Amino acid sequence: MASEKFANPPQRPPVFNYTPEELSAGIDKIIETKRGVADNVIASTTPETATFQNTVQPLLRTDDETVGENFRICFLQNVHPDAAVREASLKADGKMRELGIELRMRDDIFQRVQAIYDNKASANLDTESATILDKEYTQYVLSGLRLPHGPERDHFKKQQLELSRLCLEAQNNLNNETGGVWFTPEQLEGIPKTDIDVGDLEKGTGDNEGKVKADFKYTTSTPLLKYAKNETTRRDYYIAETNKVNQNAPIFQTIIELRDETARQAGFKDHADLTISAKMAKDSEKVKSFLADIRTRVGDGGKKEIAVLRELKKQDYAERGLDFDGEIYAWDVGYYSRILKAKEYSLDENEVAEYFPMWKTFTGMLGIFEKLLGLHFVELDEAAKARLSPTGNAKDIVWHDEVVVMSVWNDEASGGEFVGYLFLDLHPRANKYGHNANFSIGPGYVKADGTRNYPSTALVCNFSRPSQGRPALLKHNEAVTLFHELGHGIHDLVAKTQSSYCHGTAVMWDFVEAPSQMLENWCWTPDVLRGLSSHWKSGEKISTDLIDKLMKTKHLNEAMGTLGQIAIGTFDLTVHSPDSHEAVKKLNCGRLWNQLRGEITGVKGPEAVGYGMEWGQKHATIGHFVGGYDAGYYGYMYSKVFSTDMFYTAFKENPMDGEAGRRYRKLVLERGGSMDENVMLYEFLGREPNPENFYKDLGLA
Known part of the structure; x- marks a missing residue:
């Protein structure tokens, strides 16, 4: 039972009881408001009189006041059970993307932003404002504002709008x-x-x-x-x-052609050059070298791992009296990796899963965040939801009956202040987003009157439902995934920025995964894992013997997994950095994907058994390529350098060190994207980050 102190949040949770018509009207009102404020800024300033306070600040304030409803309206396409609501949400998302391009290409605004940027040395801006100004100026440049007025810029805008539409269409095809x-x-x-x-x-x-x-x-x-x-x-x-969404293959081809065309038009070598220039890595050649270096380091390990699986398959086929052709194929890796765990490590994944019923494990994870970061979580029952709902109806603050809502607070020792709301939607449904992700559905910021608007964030996952009289159980890799995504949610909740612009996970794309990747290490810490465990039937803790077996599998086939990630990142960079625009038009993405996967991982696919090199369109199923990670998939590997360095430096010796956890919260999580991530890392680590711990963790140091 929550104490009275934690029973009455100072802010009500958001509502999701929109009709399709309300979604459409709501987004139209937001668009009208944002356009109107932009027009007012232009009417009341000139490039000569423009300051951060009279130009950028009003635009940021309008974003703050509209971003929550904007995010929630566009979020519902991913989760709502009603097709009409999903369709209205999708259309609203399209309208907001179009508005974003329209405002980003307004030369009158850019003239003022450029004038402020050119005089920033004398503007006496705080760190967050200076960071926002730098990011805003960069985004205008990337959006073609250096192009001359007239047909060239008009064509650029037209192509940007088409890109936005196509990316949304591809993601919708995946969702449905x-x-x-x-x-x-x-x-x-x-x-x-x-x-x-x-x-x-x-x-x-x-x-x-x-x-x-x-x-x-x-x-x-x-x-x-x-x-x-x-x-x-x-x-x-x-x-x-x-080949499940092959309709996305021609869409993707058009997308990469448009990206290449607009990047070259904006003065960049290619799309990778454009996007990476605004990330931590800065230089696409540096990223290519980074991936190539890791590939070289893990290549021999990958070959050894394949050889082990090949031998297992040979034994298996001999025992079953089947002819063995001497090869391990892509569809064999999961099967024989499981057998390897059972034979070499005596580890049964399903036996481990019996100790990790999903809900108990999840609440245990919350307990870790409570100890590390000084938080307190309260699940809202139906009565609390009804009492706190702005409409008085508990159902209006969720989009589906399965959704769980939690209020999040600082613990009493940390002051007991309200932090925000956490929404949980953890099982698969028809027409629901099919992966595991965290969605910000209302960033935090400081309101005009100085009070705080508290954030709301949603964990959207697809873990197995209860069955066979058992609760939902998590395999160990699923527990790692849940902790990772919850990490994004916590980042979103505890951030304390002035503006929603840089709240929470609104950091550089090649840093955004680092905080969550670091948290994955807790699921590989024996004492922590034992603390999380509780057998679904007996309540017993997992045995030391079983944990020891599990720990020995941490790096099982890690070289193969790393090479798989490098293959995806290499494909992403290759299609976004062609030698010429003619070259991108000639790309056969399905063939390229299959070639790179085979060459880099060393694992053969259907092309080796008579299907030809164009047998599949896997790239068309990767939502990252149309969802913001274009020429950015490398970020998963790149950010691991930072995440591993942070863990080894601050938590390796004592993962449950509350003092280190609170320092991490203050120096990294609370800052969101309000400052240069390199400076943030330097202050937390006490030095420049380096890859030594990353390679050590891979066993390559």
């Missing part, structure tokens, strides 16, 4: 993908009932009579590729999943 493969129950032999209950799958009719449908959600794809004994089943599913 409902495909699958029809198999007989016999073809799914080997998959534990606790992972996929064949009896619960959609039953086929007509040509598919006697078959069941294996969809492409994580909760199906992961266990199928890990457990299905029949290699043909795994191969057919792997190929079908790779």
Whole structure:
């Protein structure tokens, strides 16, 4: 029972009870407001009289006042059960993207921003304001504002609008993908009932009579590729999943051509050069060298790991009396990695999962944040939701009945102040966002009257539902994922910036993953993991023996996994840095993806068994490429340098050191994107970051 102190947040939670018409009207009002303020700024200033206070500040203030509703309206396309609401949300998102391009390409605003930027040395700006000014000026330049007025700039704007539309269309295709493969129950032999209950799958009719449908959600794809004994089943599913949104392939081709055209038009060498110039890395050649260096370092390890799996497959085929062609294929990796865990480490993932019922594990994770960061979490029951709801109706502050709402506070020792709201939507549904992510649905900021607007953030995941009389259970890798995404949510909640512009995770794209990646280490710390555990039936803690076995698998096939990430990052950089515009037009992205995956990982795919090099369009399924990570996927690996350095420096010896945790909260999390991330890291580490601990963690130092 929450104490009275934590029962009455000073701010009500947001509502999600929009009709499609209200979504449309709401976004139109926001657009009208933002345009009006921009016009007022222009009417009341000139480039000569423009200051941060009379030009940038009013625009920021309007963003603050509208951003919460804006984010929530556009968020609903990912999670709402009503198709009409999702469609209205999608259209609203498109309108906001168009407005963003329109405002970003207003020369009258840019003239004033440039004048302020040119005189910033004498402007006496605080760190956050100076950081915002630098970022704003850079974004105007990247948006083509150095182009001459007239047809050239008009064409640039037209292409930007088309890019925005195409990216939204591609993401929507991913969200609404409902495909699958029809198999007989016999073809799914080997998959534990606790992972996929064949009896619960959609039953086929007509040509598919006697078959069941294996969809492409994580909760199906992961266990199928890990457990299905029949290699043909795994191969057919792997190929079908790779081609699940082939309508995105021509869209992606158009996107990379438009990105290349507009980057060159804006004066950059290519799109990678443009985007990376505004990130921590600054230089695309530096990024390519970084990926190439890691590839060289882990290459031999990858070959050794493949050899181990190949030997396991050889033994397996001999035991089953099957002919073995001497190869390990992409659809074999998950299957034989699981067998390797069982044989070499005596580790059964499902046995481990029995000690990690999802909700108990999640509340244990909250307990870690309470100890480390001085927080307190209160789950709102139906009565509390109704009492706090602006409408008096508990259902209006969630978008689905399954959503859990928590109020988040500083603990009593830290002052007991309110921090914000955490929303949890953790299981898969039809037409729901299919991956695991955190969404900001209301950034924090300081209001005009000096009081604080508190943030709201949503954890949207796709973990298996309760089944077979058991609660939802987390495999260890799923626990790592949950902790990672929760880390993004905590970053979003505890940030304390003046403006919503740089709140929470609004940091450089190649740093944004670092805080969450660092937290993954807690799930590889024996004492912490034991503390999180509670057998779903007996409540017993996981045994030391089982934890020891699990710890030994931390770096299992890590070289292969690292090479897989490098392959994706290399593809991303390759398509976004062609030698010429003619070169990008000639790209065959499906072929390129399949070539790079094979060359870099060393694992063969369908091309090796007669399907040809154009057998799949995996790149068309990667939402990152159309969702902000374009020429930025390298950031997952790049930010690991920072995350590993932070963990080894501050937490390796004592992961539950509350003093170190609060220092981390103050120097990193609370600052959001309000200052140069390099300076932030220097202040936290006490030195420049370096990759030594990153390579040490990979076993490569």
